[in-house]
Amino acid sequence: MVGHVVHKRLYILVFAALIGLTALTTGVAFIDLGKWNTLAALAIAVCKASLVVLFFMHLRWSSGLMRMVLLAAFVWFAILVALTLSDEFTRQWTPVPSSWQGQVQQQAR
Amino acid sequence: MWVFLATEVMFFGGLFTAYILYRNFYLSAFETGSRLLNVKIGAANTAVLLCSSLTMALGVRAAQLGKKKLLITFLVLTLLLGLTFIGVKLGLEWRHDYLEGFAPGVHWTFHGTDSRHLELFFCFYFFLTGIHALHMVIGAGILTVLIIMAGRGRFSPQRYNPVEVSGLYWHFVDIVWIFLYPLLYLIGGRY
Numbered sequence: 001m002v003g004h005v006v007h008k009r010l011y012i013l014v015f016a017a018l019i020g021l022t023a024l025t026t027g028v029a030f031i032d033l034g035k036w037n038t039l040a041a042l043a044i045a046v047c048k049a050s051l052v053v054l055f056f057m058h059l060r061w062s063s064g065l066m067r068m069v070l071l072a073a074f075v076w077f078a079i080l081v082a083l084t085l086s087d088e089f090t091r092q093w094t095p096v097p098s099s100w101q102g103q104v105q106q107q108a109r
Numbered sequence: 110m111w112v113f114l115a116t117e118v119m120f121f122g123g124l125f126t127a128y129i130l131y132r133n134f135y136l137s138a139f140e141t142g143s144r145l146l147n148v149k150i151g152a153a154n155t156a157v158l159l160c161s162s163l164t165m166a167l168g169v170r171a172a173q174l175g176k177k178k179l180l181i182t183f184l185v186l187t188l189l190l191g192l193t194f195i196g197v198k199l200g201l202e203w204r205h206d207y208l209e210g211f212a213p214g215v216h217w218t219f220h221g222t223d224s225r226h227l228e229l230f231f232c233f234y235f236f237l238t239g240i241h242a243l244h245m246v247i248g249a250g251i252l253t254v255l256i257i258m259a260g261r262g263r264f265s266p267q268r269y270n271p272v273e274v275s276g277l278y279w280h281f282v283d284i285v286w287i288f289l290y291p292l293l294y295l296i297g298g299r300y
Contacts, residue, residue, distance in 0.1 A: 003173065003273070005170060005173050005174065006166075006170060008167065008170070011163060011166050011167060011170070012163070014163075015159065015160070015162075015163040018159045018162075019156060019159060022152060022155050022156060022159065022290075023152075025290075025291055025295060026148065026152045026295065029148070029291075029294075029295035029296070029299045030299045037295075037296060038296045041291035041292075041295050041296050042291065044291070045287050045288050045290075045291050045292075048287045049284045049287050049288065052162060052280050052283060052284050052287070053280075053284070055166075056162055056163075056165070056166040056276075056280045056283075057276075057277055057280045057281075066111050069111040069112055069114075069115050070111060070114075070115065072115060073114070073115035073118040073119065074118065076115075076118075076119060076122075077118055077119065077122040080119070080122055080123065080126055081122070081125075081126050081129070084126050084130060085126075085129070085130070088130060088133070
């Protein structure tokens with residue numbers, strides 16, 4: 001059951017890209033881009049993780065079943081983040097009825 | 110293994126979500142916290158871990174091709190790089206943070222308006238890096254077993270599944286760090 005044997009050079013190229021992206025993300029952190037700093041850091045992290053998954057973990061040559069498992073993991077993670085944050089960010093949108101005000105103040109951070 | 114890794118995504122995912130949420134609550138304290146970490150050591154350790162992923166991938170390749178000596182060499186290299194990472198993380202960084210008084214509940218010397226929130230940042234820091242280091246220690250144990258098995262000639266191009274599956278785990282732990290490094294060290298705004 002020999003799987004796909006990848007050429008050595010491809011691994012070294014991927015590794016060089018990973019090191020390059022690490023240098024890039026570290027460098028970008030020292031430049032003031034406002035909100036874009038966080039976005040850039042996360043975007044680069046996603047690129048690096050994709051490189052590792054596709055090449056080092058052989059997902060590029062794996063069956064659809066493996067891809068489904070990984071996809072499921074990330075869909076569930078996306079649900080977790082999206083629902084948690086959407087709850088948090090929208091709490092202030094509707095006015096609180098005055099009779100609840102006391103309780104809300106008690107629970108306030 | 111992929112299914113196990115999917116559960117691990119959820120495990121770390123919950124922690125990441127909590128971190129994002131609290132970072133959002135106490136942004137200024139969390140940014141101060143990020144700036145207190147040593148980005149040079151963080152970057153160097155990232156490189157060490159990426160290097161270990163490369164040697165692991167090359168190790169799996171050696172197993173596929175049935176090259177026993179090469180397989181053992183790469184597994185030993187991976188183990189050494191992994192141990193370097195753990196050593197730097199726990200021995201250097203944690204020790205430094207502890208001596209500086211950044212250990213919540215144990216040795217905390219920071220006083221200021223943000224003190225409690227900063228403490229929370231360091232709780233996340235120690236917990237996230239600690240859980241990650243624990244995964245590394247487990248990975249180092251797995252690698253040791255693999256090296257012994259490889260030494261006894263238990264792998265062949267037809268039977269190298271344990272090497273491949275352990276490789277997946279090792280790469281996954283690498284990926285967790287790929288996200289931890291920017292989230293903890295970088296996005297505090299270092300300019």
